Amino acid sequence: MKTSALLxxxxxxxxxxxxxxxxxxxxxITIKVTNAVTNSPNKTYSxxxxxxxxxxxxxxxxxxxxxxxxxxxxEHPDYGPFLESVNGLAGNFSERTYWELLVKKTxxxxxxxxVGIGCYIPNANEQIILKYNKY
Numbered sequence: 001m002k003t004s005a006l007l008x009x010x011x012x013x014x015x016x017x018x019x020x021x022x023x024x025x026x027x028x029i030t031i032k033v034t035n036a037v038t039n040s041p042n043k044t045y046s047x048x049x050x051x052x053x054x055x056x057x058x059x060x061x062x063x064x065x066x067x068x069x070x071x072x073x074x075e076h077p078d079y080g081p082f083l084e085s086v087n088g089l090a091g092n093f094s095e096r097t098y099w100e101l102l103v104k105k106t107x108x109x110x111x112x113x114x115v116g117i118g119c120y121i122p123n124a125n126e127q128i129i130l131k132y133n134k135y
Contacts, residue, residue, distance in 0.1 A: 025051040029058055029122045031069070032104075033086055035132040037097055043087070044127075045069050055101075055120040055128060056081055071130075073117065081118035086130050095134075102129035 026048035033043045045066060049058035062069050072085045083099045084090055091098040101117065104110045104127035113120045122128060 027051055027053070027122060027124045029125065030127045031059070031062060032127055032129045033069075033132075034129060035089070037132055037134055043068070049122050052121055054118060055122055056117045058122060058128070059117060080116060083117055083130070086132070089132060091132075097132060097134055100129075100131040100133045102131055103127070104129060 027050070028046065028048050031045045031047060033045075035042075045062055045068070047058050047062040047065070049055065049061070056073070059071055063071060068087075070085075070087055071083065072090070073081045073083050076082050083101065086099060100112070101120070102110055102112055103120070103122070106123070106125050110129070
């Protein structure tokens with residue numbers, strides 16, 4: 001009898017730990033859009049992502065709440081979402097331009113994540129940098 005009660009409690013705790021977070025559990029981040037090709041002025045936006053949520057969720061939330069921010073992406077069957085354009089400016093194969101994903105951590109160290117917008121999990125107060133660049 002005790003074993004079955006303990007198993008039931010363990011199962012309940014496991015289920016509670018994987019339930020999606022509510023809107024009150026949001027992680028604040030900023031999105032900085034830069035252009036290294038034309039040196040256009042930078043634009044910075046504040047948004048949030050669900051605790052342990054992925055970056056694409058924050059980008060979608062920002063796009064829904066701000067008419068000044070738009071983005072598009074395509075879905076690759078093996079690699080997931082691929083950022084194509086930000087604020088109407090698209091990467092172009094013939095011009096050798098693309099959108100680079102960088103993250104400025106809270107210690108001011110900037111990294112290039114080894115995952116994209118569909119897998120990166122932002123931490124609180126990070127600055128996500130979407131940089132239009134040439135290769």
